Amino acid sequence: MKPGARIAAVIELYDGWTHTRDDADRVVSGYFGNRRYIGGSDRRDIGERFYNLIRHQARLGWWLAECGYEYQDGRARAIAQLALQNGRSVDDISDMFNGEEFCPDVLHPAERHLISKLSGQTIDHDAQPGAVKTELPKWLYAELLKLHHENLQAEMAAYNQPAKLDLRVNTLRGSVDSAIRSLEQDGIHNIEKTPYAPNGLRLPLGVNMLVTAAYKDGLIEIQDEASQICVRLADAQPGMTVLDMCAGGGGKTLGMAADMRGRGRILACDTHGARLDSARKRAKRAGAGDCIQLRIIADERDSWLRSKSGFFDRVLLDVPCSGLGTLRRNPALRWRIGQRDIRALSLQQAKILKAGAGRVTKGGRLIYATCSILGEENERLIETFMRDRKDFKPVPINEIWPDAPASVPVPGGKDKPWLRLSPNVHGTDGFFVAVFERTAKGNK
Incomplete structure (x- = not known):
């Protein structure tokens, strides 16, 4: 897919999610289920960008409001994300928002002005309120502040990072070492033992465990x-x-x-x-x-x-x-x-x-x-x-x-x-x- 087509898919996903009560995972699954022609690398990029819009929902919204931009939809947020997180210029974003087939419509003057205002900025800003910095609704920010006090921003920053994949080795079927060997035979590497759970393994994101012999044989289970x-x-x-x-x-x-x-x-x-x-x-x-x-x-x-x-x-x-x-x-x-x-x-x-x-x-x-x-x-x-x-x-x-x-x-x-x-x-x-x-x- 062209970069612009990927961005159009992200916008469609985000707007679809905001208009439903469904879980984000279910929205993504349904979207790709109806578009089986989208390849694996495109799916990963689209999914990552979509979830990043959600992970930065409050800060992107704050910047749009700070710039006096009246829209808060998927298109506006995708533009802000490209400018703030990816450092894309007006010309870069124009190349993606070009109105070609499957790509977003051409940028209008207000959007170009928005990108100019965001140029050189990052998604974080000292003037952002605590709830915005921690990506929390106000009520939830107030509740968690009681518990974590000055550590809340560090706590929520960790919650705002994607999790790795944790596995539990089923000792009814074998040992931790035998599970590692089996996974390595299936081409999976960079396997770590979890620091606390004695039978846990930790893998990088993006590994499909369901096709491995260890999973099929019941030697491992996916479990945080x-x-x-x-x-x-x-x-x-x-x-x-x-x-x-x-x-x-x-x-x-x-x-x-x-x-x-x-x-x-x-x-x-x-x-x-x-x-x-x-x-x-x-x-x-x-x-x-x-x-x-x-x-x-x-x-x-x-x-x-x-x-x-x-x-x-x-x-x-x-x-x-x-x-x-x-x-x-x-x-x-x-x-x-x-x-x-x-x-x-x-x-x-x-x-x-x-x-x-x-x-x-x-x-x-x-x-x-x-x-x-x-x-x-x-x-x-x-x-x-x-x-x-x-x-x-x-x-x-x-x-x-x-x-x-x-x-x-x-x-x-x-x-x-x-x-x-x-x-x-x-x-x-x-x-x-x-x-x-x-x-x-x-x-x-």
Whole structure:
């Protein structure tokens, strides 16, 4: 494709995304699915430019407003991006906006004037407000400022970088070293071991794992290191009975099955049958099907769940959440979720936490996890739980995992009953884990 045609595709994608509630990934998938003639290198360039528009949404918008430009659509943002991030001149941009087939229409005088104003500038500017500099809606900026204070800009800069590809080696099928050898035989190099998760590997972006022998044979699973750390903190042992109450596609279920060496029983539940269908296929590929049972539940009040009072050695609650810890992969989330959504989620999370607690046997453990970075979904919720449930005691993270990475110091820590992970500090997705143990006495 001509450079101008690529820019036209980016504009079309961005405008399509702004007019739908769909995830950005779904918009991209649908766009390319209907245009199979677009080659791989063109897709990568178009996709990268589209996501960069989203990653720089606030700053591009600020510059357009600062220049007195009245439009904030995909065309205006693409022009601003070319000028500010790529250093393109009026003539350079005119070569792409030439009105030829599949290319954007010719620049009009106001656009030429805009490019002249942006010439020599960068996307960052000292006059930008904090919310703009951190690429956050104002309400979310205010919430995160309470948590990170002066470190917020560095934290969000890390969230605004694309994530590498993390893998978990399935020890039911082989070792970390055998997985590396298999991947190298398939022509994949620059493989790193993850710094914290003992069975994790990290690869550069753009690698298609689905065609590798290691993936087809169930030796590896795609899973961020933060999620692997959560499995490590669940500390599921061989012979245990475990409940993964919000199992989704089964990534953590499979991780616990490997830790249990396939001995014991894991009941993986979800309200969506399609997710469990995916988990079933993954379990078969991983060689973990014998110890995993899948069950669709109506909700946290499901009668089957209620019948399992005090039944499980481990209950993992990877609860539905805002997902804001995955901003490296889903940068559009920050613009699609609001305070009302967070309030609704925190109410649901509290109900699931209460229901999950009732399923834990005396001496067993409850693991609460989110891929959220908000206190309302994390610390505030578990602090309420600790006040209300005297039959549970928090388990310090370093008691389970002496070599655990240091958590972000405000407000948690290794000696506290939770671990908060972030890309800035740990190179992972944003993630939160808290662990509790059911004591022998106290109210149910």
